[in-house]
Amino acid sequence: MLTAIEIETGDNPTHAIIWLHGLGADGHDFVPIVDELDLPSEKRIRFIFPHAPERPVTINDGYVMRAWYDIYHADFNHRQDESGIRESQQAIDVLIIREQQRGIPTQHVFLAGFSQGGAMALQTGLRQAQPLGGIIALSCYLPLIETLATEASPSNASIPVLMTHGINDPVIPIAYAIASKDKLLAAHYQVDWHQYSMAHTVCGPEIADISYWLQRLVDHSAN
Numbered sequence: 001m002l003t004a005i006e007i008e009t010g011d012n013p014t015h016a017i018i019w020l021h022g023l024g025a026d027g028h029d030f031v032p033i034v035d036e037l038d039l040p041s042e043k044r045i046r047f048i049f050p051h052a053p054e055r056p057v058t059i060n061d062g063y064v065m066r067a068w069y070d071i072y073h074a075d076f077n078h079r080q081d082e083s084g085i086r087e088s089q090q091a092i093d094v095l096i097i098r099e100q101q102r103g104i105p106t107q108h109v110f111l112a113g114f115s116q117g118g119a120m121a122l123q124t125g126l127r128q129a130q131p132l133g134g135i136i137a138l139s140c141y142l143p144l145i146e147t148l149a150t151e152a153s154p155s156n157a158s159i160p161v162l163m164t165h166g167i168n169d170p171v172i173p174i175a176y177a178i179a180s181k182d183k184l185l186a187a188h189y190q191v192d193w194h195q196y197s198m199a200h201t202v203c204g205p206e207i208a209d210i211s212y213w214l215q216r217l218v219d220h221s222a223n
Contacts, residue, residue, distance in 0.1 A: 001098070002050040002091050003027075007034050010044030015108040015133065015218055016099045018048045018092065020117030022139075024065045027051045030114065033202075037211045043218055046104070048095060052088065052117075068120045069143075076141055076176055085123055085143055092124045100130070108221055110214070112136035115172065115200065119143045122180070125159060126189075127151050134160040134217050136210060139200055141172055142180035148187065161191045162213045164206050166198035 005027045021029040027049035034047050052066040059071045069084030092111070099109050110133045113121035118140030125135040126148060140163075142148070161184060165177040174195065184191050194209050 001094060002052075004048050004050035004095070005031060006049075007031065007047045008044070009034065009039065009047075010042070013044045013046035013104065015044070015110070015221070016046040016048060016104045017110045017112055017136075017214075018050065018095050018099075020050065020068065020092070020111070020113030020120050021052065021066070022113075022115030022117050023057065023067050023071070024060075026066050033207070036207050037214065039211060039215060043215070045218070046099070048099075050092075050095060053091075055084070068116050071116075076143075076172070077145075080143060082144060085120070088120055089124045089127065092120060093128065096124075096128060096130070096132070106130035106132055108133050108218075110134045110136065110217075112138070113140065114138040114202065115140055122161075125161075126156055127153050128156055129153055131155045132159055133221055134162065134214075136214070137161065137163045138202065138206070138210075139165050139169060139172060139177070140180075141176040142183060145180065145183055148183070152187070157188070158190060160213075160217060161189055162194075162210065163191055164194045164196065164209065166200060166203075167195055168198060169200045171200035 019030050052068045055067050056062040056064050057067050068088040070081035072079045111121040111125045118137040121135050122137050123143050165174050
């Protein structure tokens with residue numbers, strides 16, 4: 001079980017958001033998003049911010065840091081750490097199962113993530129056997145893109161996906177995100193795409209768009 005920070009916006013949460021941090025960060029990185037989303041007080045949501053395992057990262061000269069998987073090359077299509085990606089996918093699946101065991105139906109569980117965490121949200125959510133509420137993929141790309149067609153779960157064939165990216169992102173160039181978005185659209189996924197004049201970060205208009213998207217889906221699932 002991944003260790004995690006948990007914040008509940010009300011007693012007896014009805015929904016859960018598992019929020020995955022980026023390379024070299026930890027679960028604390030996105031804790032401020034809970035207040036920044038400015039969700040209505042009646043929304044009872046459990047935010048879960050897990051810490052990725054520590055591992056050497058090849059592109060950073062083997063320096064040990066928190067990472068959902070190793071990165072071998074700046075070209076994310078060049079060679080991918082498939083075993084690391086799948087290992088983290090299984091660990092995130094365990095968190096989803098735990099929320100179900102705690103009384104939150106999987107349809108009320110959302111996966112969110114930034115950068116490498118966003119890649120893992122897509123990897124896990126699209127392959128999750130149980131239907132989920134949605135995927136929030138920030139400043140990221142679709143990993144293991146060549147296996148999606150055979151591994152995609154029918155239970156999440158119509159899962160809502162929010163993808164956002166910075167036009168000036170030097171870490172994950174927007175071309176990777178657009179190619180991933182186009183791949184998902186070609187596979188008939190519901191993708192809500194937004195791009196902003198920013199680098200590899202998060203901005204105010206983006207947070208407002210996430211809040212609106214999330215409130216709409218939470219309201220819909222509650223009816």
